[in-house]
Amino acid sequence: MSVWSYANPARFMRLSARLLPWTAALAAGFIAIGLIWGFFFTPDDFRQGASVKIIFIHVPTAMMAINIYAMMFVASLIWLIRRHHVSALAARAAAPIGATLTVVAIATGALWGQPIWGTAWAWDPRLTSFFILFLFYLGYIALWSAIEDPDKAADLTAVLALVGSVFALLSRYAVNFWSQGLHQGATLSLDRAQNIANVFFWPLLTSIAGFFLMFLALVLLRTRTEIRLRRIRALQLARAAG
Amino acid sequence: MDGSLRSLLGRELILAVRAGGGAGLGLAFFLIAVLLVPLGIGPELALLSRVAPGLLWVAALLAALLSLDRMFQADLEDGTLEVMATAALPLEGLAAIKALAHWLTTGLPLVLAAPVLALTLGLPPAGIAWLVGSLALGTPALSFIGAIGAALTVGVRRGGLILSLLVLPLYVPTLIFGARSVDLAANGRDPQSAALLLAAVTLGTLGIAPLAAAAALRINLR
Numbered sequence: 001m002s003v004w005s006y007a008n009p010a011r012f013m014r015l016s017a018r019l020l021p022w023t024a025a026l027a028a029g030f031i032a033i034g035l036i037w038g039f040f041f042t043p044d045d046f047r048q049g050a051s052v053k054i055i056f057i058h059v060p061t062a063m064m065a066i067n068i069y070a071m072m073f074v075a076s077l078i079w080l081i082r083r084h085h086v087s088a089l090a091a092r093a094a095a096p097i098g099a100t101l102t103v104v105a106i107a108t109g110a111l112w113g114q115p116i117w118g119t120a121w122a123w124d125p126r127l128t129s130f131f132i133l134f135l136f137y138l139g140y141i142a143l144w145s146a147i148e149d150p151d152k153a154a155d156l157t158a159v160l161a162l163v164g165s166v167f168a169l170l171s172r173y174a175v176n177f178w179s180q181g182l183h184q185g186a187t188l189s190l191d192r193a194q195n196i197a198n199v200f201f202w203p204l205l206t207s208i209a210g211f212f213l214m215f216l217a218l219v220l221l222r223t224r225t226e227i228r229l230r231r232i233r234a235l236q237l238a239r240a241a242g
Numbered sequence: 243m244d245g246s247l248r249s250l251l252g253r254e255l256i257l258a259v260r261a262g263g264g265a266g267l268g269l270a271f272f273l274i275a276v277l278l279v280p281l282g283i284g285p286e287l288a289l290l291s292r293v294a295p296g297l298l299w300v301a302a303l304l305a306a307l308l309s310l311d312r313m314f315q316a317d318l319e320d321g322t323l324e325v326m327a328t329a330a331l332p333l334e335g336l337a338a339i340k341a342l343a344h345w346l347t348t349g350l351p352l353v354l355a356a357p358v359l360a361l362t363l364g365l366p367p368a369g370i371a372w373l374v375g376s377l378a379l380g381t382p383a384l385s386f387i388g389a390i391g392a393a394l395t396v397g398v399r400r401g402g403l404i405l406s407l408l409v410l411p412l413y414v415p416t417l418i419f420g421a422r423s424v425d426l427a428a429n430g431r432d433p434q435s436a437a438l439l440l441a442a443v444t445l446g447t448l449g450i451a452p453l454a455a456a457a458a459l460r461i462n463l464r
Contacts, residue, residue, distance in 0.1 A: 132414055138407060139404075142404050147397065152397070152464065155461040159390075159461070164412070167387075167414070170443070171411070177419070177422065177439070
């Protein structure tokens with residue numbers, strides 16, 4: 001059976017109903033283990049003290065904030081090419097989650113930056129591109145809610161997501177040109193020699209897995225809600241017509 | 243085909259120039275926005291010349307935004323757009339011509355007025371030359387990106403606000419490279435790299451925007 005068969009909303013509802021409790025429980029477990037391990041069972045940094053532990057929230061939310069936009073790009077592409085409604089609704093469902101995680105990433109960064117950098121906000125390329133990313137999410141959500149016809153809204157937001165991805169990527173590198181960075185480069189990797197210390201690596205990986213599963217659970221839940229809203233709308237239209 | 247492009251461009255320009263068309267409003271807005279800033283932050287020329295490149299570019303961005311929401315809307319409301327969609331000229335061509343007309347009536351006047359305003363803000367002569375150059379290179383991108391936003395929101399009632407929310411983030415690369423090239427030139431450094439990147443953004447936009455705008459128009463006409 002091909003993966004596309006789950007694009008059938010009825011099949012998707014059955015599958016997601018079974019998957020949802022497991023992903024939600026796993027997400028809660030991984031996040032709890034990752035955060036407790038990270039917060040209480042890792043050493044303080046020799047310069048940053050305990051404030052370093054914000055990475056267990058900051059890094060996973062920042063990673064998800066970017067990857068959710070990428071997921072919306074893929075889902076929009078699938079909708080435009082194969083016309084699977086579940087795909088369009090999943091993109092719609094993902095946007096508010098992405099926007100929220102973007103805000104969380106910025107807020108945790110500010111909380112950490114206040115004592116360490118001496119400032120909560122700097123016009124640094126990474127910080128600024130997250131600000132821009134947040135605006136992309138807002139525009140996407142606003143366009144969805146501005147158009148009444150659901151299929152038309154799905155099509156137009158998909159076009160916006162494709163165009164937005166091009167410009168979001170462009171902006172990400174354009175801001176490098178505009179300001180020198182204060183933010184450190186990436187030090188988390190699975191294969192490079194330069195990597196963060198092992199004591200931080202494993203709890204961080206656990207936390208990232210937890211946040212990913214949380215996104216999966218939320219997007220399943222919200223997509224189910226969207227499908228049900230569409231059904232209600234169809235029923236109301238049928239009743240109004242008959 | 244060639245004739246239809248030309249007559250369409252002529253129609254757009256005539257509509258913009260005649261009563262109610264609103265050509266020149268963008269320019270007036272540009273003048274007012276630039277006038278308001280010295281009133282807000284004080285008349286010290288040293289400070290003004292420091293912020294002039296960014297200020298002029300941001301004002302140009304907002305002025306370009308002002309007339310975007312009417313780019314397709316009037317034609318959709320009276321059914322002209324549907325007639326045009328059945329014509330031999332593809333919608334991509336229509337979107338490109340509309341964006342070009344928008345640039346001729348909004349972007350080009352800004353390019354011509356900018357040196358005078360830059361003079362009042364005390365921008366050094368080298369900066370003024372590059373201001374004109376960068377606006378000439380960058381404002382077409384503003385009109386063409388704007389066409390995407392205008393096509394996406396053409397069916398939305400009071401779409402002006404949402405249009406600015408969609409379009410302004412897309413203007414970020416143009417703004418950065420445009421203002422940066424003027425800033426570098428004004429400070430006696432080589433603005434070429436920024437200007438080249440600005441030209442690249444504009445060229446890329448000229449290629450992508452008509453396709454995206456036409457796709458959005460087709461969806462809205464369905």
